[in-house]
Amino acid sequence: MNRNACRPLFAALALAVLPPAGTAAAQSVPGVPPSIGQEIDRALSQVPEAHRRSAPGGPTVGQEIDQLINRxxxxxxxxxxxxxxxxxxxKTDVKALVIQFTPSGSSTWGPNRLARETLNPRAWMRWRVSGTDCRYDVRITFALGQEFVRLDHDFCAQEKIEVTAVDAAAERPALxxxxxxxxxxxxxxxxxxxxxxxxxxxxxxRxxxxxxxxxxxEPGDVYTGRVPRGGACLFDVRAGFDPEDTDTVTLARQNLCETPEVVVPARRSAGG
Known part of the structure; x- marks a missing residue:
């Protein structure tokens, strides 16, 4: 609603609840007419305390209305x-090892929410987070190497995702x-x-x-990642083939903004 159209409505509300003439306006300044919000706060101050809305530390009703009008x-x-x-x-027959979720605009996946746990077949888990977002990206990985990704899911509309199958390579949508x-x-x-x-x-x-x-x-598996978009968007992608990260290959200066798929190629044999 247009803020100018709101003024008659708030003025009518203020007049309907104003106390008798002669009462000082809340936080009024001599020579300056009180705002609609101040008039409403003044009227509400006449309501017995037991019936007032409790809002410790927050804006008063009148202040909220003034903020709306003056926006x-x-x-x-x-x-x-x-x-x-x-x-x-x-709902798969393989346990999940990693669950990550983050607001859709975030540049990182954040921590593994399972930590030292696993999500076993036919089991489910719930997390409650505070924030201003409803839409999240989700990434789940399984013990046999597969990955499940759901992007831009509205958890306010549907709070539970049922994972019935992992993502097949042919079915992965464009990012x-x-x-x-x-x-x-x-x-x-x-x-x-x-x-x-x-x-x-x-x-x-480093x-x-x-x-x-x-x-x-595993061979053929895919990792879906995210990085901040900006600048040259050039990144070094390094894959290690042992847990000690001593046997590695680096794909240098990959532009992940323009080329969102990076392939770690087949390795040459020792005599090749």
């Missing part, structure tokens, strides 16, 4: 924090282009598992931490 045209109201419930049910975050995939085309995966800004003296954790990428 610049076209400016959205500030988002209110809420508690969002995120639940996952494992969306988003402002502020670049989504990418790393594909293991070698004949051995990848135990450690690091994605670091190109030329960084590589970033391992992205896989306890999960390992």
């Amino acid at each position: 610049p045209v076209g400016q959205a109201a500030p988002a209110r924090s809420r508690q969002v419930s995120l639940a996952f049910e494992n 969306p282009v988003r402002e502020g975050v670049a989504l990418f995939r790393v594909v293991n085309r070698t004949d051995t598992r990848i135990a450690v995966l690091r994605v670091s800004p190109a030329g960084a003296r 590589p970033q931490g391992d992205l896989l954790g306890i999960w390992m990428m």
Whole structure:
């Protein structure tokens, strides 16, 4: 509703509840007419305390109305924090090792929510988080190497995701282009598992931490990642084939904003 159209409505409300003439307006300044919000606060101050709305430390009703009226045209109201419930049910026959979820605009996946636990077949878990977001990206990995990804899921509309099957390579949709975050995939085309995966800004003296954790990428597996979008968007993708991260290959200066799929190629034999 247009803020100018709100004024007659709030004025009528104020007049309907105003106390008798002669009572001082709440926080009024001599010579300055009180605002509609101040008039409403003055009227509400006459209500017995037991019947007033309790709002310790927050704005009064009148202050909230003044903020609404004085907000610049076209400016959205500030988002209110809420508690969002995120639940996952494992309907596959393989246990899940990693569950990550993050607001859709975030540039990192965040921690493994399972920590030292696993999500076993036919089991489900729920997490409650506070924030202003309802839409989250989700990444789940399983003991046999498969990955399940759900992007931009509205948990306020549907709080539980039922995982009935992992993502097949032929069914993976194209990754969306988003402002502020670049989504990418790393594909293991070698004949051995990848135990450690690091994605670091190109030329960084120290590589970033391992992205896989306890999960390992079997041949043919895919890891879906995310990095901040901006600048040259060049990253070094380093795959380690042993847990000690001594046998490695690095794909240098990958532009993950323009080329969101990075393939770790088959390795040459020792005599090749």
